[in-house]
Amino acid sequence: MDKAVDNLTPLLAGVRTFVGRTHGLFIDGDWRALDGKDRLAVYDPANGAKIASVVNASGDDVDRAVRSAHDAFEAGVWSGLAPAERERILLRFADLVEAHAEELAQIETLNQGKSINIARYVDIGGAPAYMRYIAGLSTKLHGETFDVSIGAVPGARYNAYTRREPVGVVGAIAPWNFPMMIGLWKIMPALAAGCTVVLKPSEVTPLTSLRLVELAHQAGLPAGALNVITGDGRTGQALVDHPLISKITFTGSTATGKAIARSAADRMLRTSLELGGKNPAIFLADAPIEKAVQGAVVGGFFNNGQVCAAASRLYVDRTIYEPFVAALSEAVRGMSMGPGLDPGAQINPVVSAQHRDKILGHIDQARRDGARVVAGGQRPDRPGYYVEPTVIVDAAPQLAISRLEVFGPLVTVTPFDSEDEAIALANDSPMGLTASLWTNDLNKTMAYIPRLKAGTVWVNTHNMIDPNMPFGGYKESGVGRDFGIHSLDSYTEVKSVCIAY
Numbered sequence: 001m002d003k004a005v006d007n008l009t010p011l012l013a014g015v016r017t018f019v020g021r022t023h024g025l026f027i028d029g030d031w032r033a034l035d036g037k038d039r040l041a042v043y044d045p046a047n048g049a050k051i052a053s054v055v056n057a058s059g060d061d062v063d064r065a066v067r068s069a070h071d072a073f074e075a076g077v078w079s080g081l082a083p084a085e086r087e088r089i090l091l092r093f094a095d096l097v098e099a100h101a102e103e104l105a106q107i108e109t110l111n112q113g114k115s116i117n118i119a120r121y122v123d124i125g126g127a128p129a130y131m132r133y134i135a136g137l138s139t140k141l142h143g144e145t146f147d148v149s150i151g152a153v154p155g156a157r158y159n160a161y162t163r164r165e166p167v168g169v170v171g172a173i174a175p176w177n178f179p180m181m182i183g184l185w186k187i188m189p190a191l192a193a194g195c196t197v198v199l200k201p202s203e204v205t206p207l208t209s210l211r212l213v214e215l216a217h218q219a220g221l222p223a224g225a226l227n228v229i230t231g232d233g234r235t236g237q238a239l240v241d242h243p244l245i246s247k248i249t250f251t252g253s254t255a256t257g258k259a260i261a262r263s264a265a266d267r268m269l270r271t272s273l274e275l276g277g278k279n280p281a282i283f284l285a286d287a288p289i290e291k292a293v294q295g296a297v298v299g300g301f302f303n304n305g306q307v308c309a310a311a312s313r314l315y316v317d318r319t320i321y322e323p324f325v326a327a328l329s330e331a332v333r334g335m336s337m338g339p340g341l342d343p344g345a346q347i348n349p350v351v352s353a354q355h356r357d358k359i360l361g362h363i364d365q366a367r368r369d370g371a372r373v374v375a376g377g378q379r380p381d382r383p384g385y386y387v388e389p390t391v392i393v394d395a396a397p398q399l400a401i402s403r404l405e406v407f408g409p410l411v412t413v414t415p416f417d418s419e420d421e422a423i424a425l426a427n428d429s430p431m432g433l434t435a436s437l438w439t440n441d442l443n444k445t446m447a448y449i450p451r452l453k454a455g456t457v458w459v460n461t462h463n464m465i466d467p468n469m470p471f472g473g474y475k476e477s478g479v480g481r482d483f484g485i486h487s488l489d490s491y492t493e494v495k496s497v498c499i500a501y
């Protein structure tokens with residue numbers, strides 16, 4: 001399974017220089033706090049070597065960043081620009097990301113561990129199209145006009161309309177699985193709406209955000225419009241608790257999302273929360289085995305399973321269950337393993353030693369609970385944070401392995417005998433982010449789609465997202481939707497105006 005490490009992508013000189021820098025905090029248009037701060041180590045998941053360190057921002061640092069964003073917002077240096085001017089700067093930002101794509105992709109792979117192919121073609125490669133889509137929405141913000149029907153003073157006439165106004169300072173808290181991409185999903189709609197932003201990337205994967213903010217300013221973003229602070233959960237909590245923050249947009253674990261929602265409730269802080277999933281894929285009897293297995297591999301093992309939308313629970317019609325498990329196990333055993341910088345490696349390290357141990361703990365627990373590991377399940381004997389891609393069967397629905405998001409290269413496979421049983425199994429989860437259905441039977445497809453409790457339902461595909469297609473969760477998978485023409489709604493307040501004349 002191991003690949004020789006002989007064809008690693010050579011790093012650009014600029015990548016080494018950037019990563020080796022003494023990183024500070026980007027506040028009010030410049031780098032600050034370069035000395036004397038508590039620092040957090042950043043590692044290369046491929047070998048466990050320390051590659052950088054970043055500031056663990058204190059409450060005072062958070063306060064400085066939020067005040068910068070607040071002052072910029074109040075002064076109107078960003079929200080006061082003509083929408084077309086904001087759009088132009090954001091489009092230039094997209095151009096710069098595109099121009100620096102290889103550099104950003106290499107930084108992402110070095111820090112996150114993911115395949116350079118995914119970094120090149122998804123994380124960074126997908127960014128300019130998304131950024132341009134959202135930039136274009138800057139000039140599409142609009143309200144409504146309407147006639148007034150009640151409460152009229154006799155003889156008076158009224159003109160009534162709504163305006164969409166930016167909500168204020170947005171605190172954006174990002175996770176480590178698609179660090180730059182998910183960071184952009186937050187800062188782009190906030191900026192397009194006219195908000196100012198303080199972004200806190202995950203402490204595990206802060207590096208691309210630190211490069212991104214330089215490109216944003218090179219594009220013409222005014223000082224204070226986008227600040228980037230690094231730090232751990234305490235830094236994130238200080239951001240949530242800051243009284244000048246008007247909205248938090250968060251992607252991460254359900255537990256942290258719930259903690260943020262509780263803090264937010266006290267002052268009616270606006271929140272958008274994307275909290276992961278334990279997503280089902282349902283394979284009907286007519287699904288061709290080869291295509292079904294390919295779908296399961298992409299759905300379950302893409303980005304080493306560290307995908308909120310990943311298919312981690314596979315439900316397979318009993319008539320094709322045995323051949324499906326055999327073919328999937330064989331495919332998974334055949335996946336080549338190696339560092340993300342090796343473009344030929346299909347399985348790469350997971351993001352951290354802590355996360356690797358958590359995944360292995362889930363696998364051990366599943367074994368103790370009576371489930372059977374039919375492929376993988378071990379920690380390979382090599383440096384770096386690797387976990388073998390794993391297939392588990394005989395996992396009863398109430399087991400932890402069937403209910404908890406593992407976020408690693410691991411799927412469970414379970415047979416079903418009827419449509420009702422497949423739907424009941426698929427919906428038996430506190431989460432509801434995505435689901436996929438694999439069949440060419442149109443009538444069955446149309447019957448399943450409305451019964452699946454998930455924010456996205458894919459048919460004969462999985463993990464497919466698009467800037468125009470809303471993305472978010474049912475149930476504990478979160479609140480709110482990213483993408484789509486309504487992207488800016490949750491970054492704006494609706495103001496009703498009624499003028500008597």
Ligand code: TXE
Nearest residue numbers: 174175201202232233236237252253256274275276308407
């Ligand atoms: O998440 P956390 P972790 C899931 C996945 C993973 C698990 C744990 O199952 O195994 O979450 O990952 C910041 N106030 N997802 O521990 O803690 C933190 O610094 C404010 C799903 O990394 O939620 C980081 O920037 N912020 C997921 C971010 O929250 C706080 C993607 C996420 O960290 C905070 C990643 C606090 N009290 C993990 N505590 C998805 N939905 O795609 C931490 N943070």
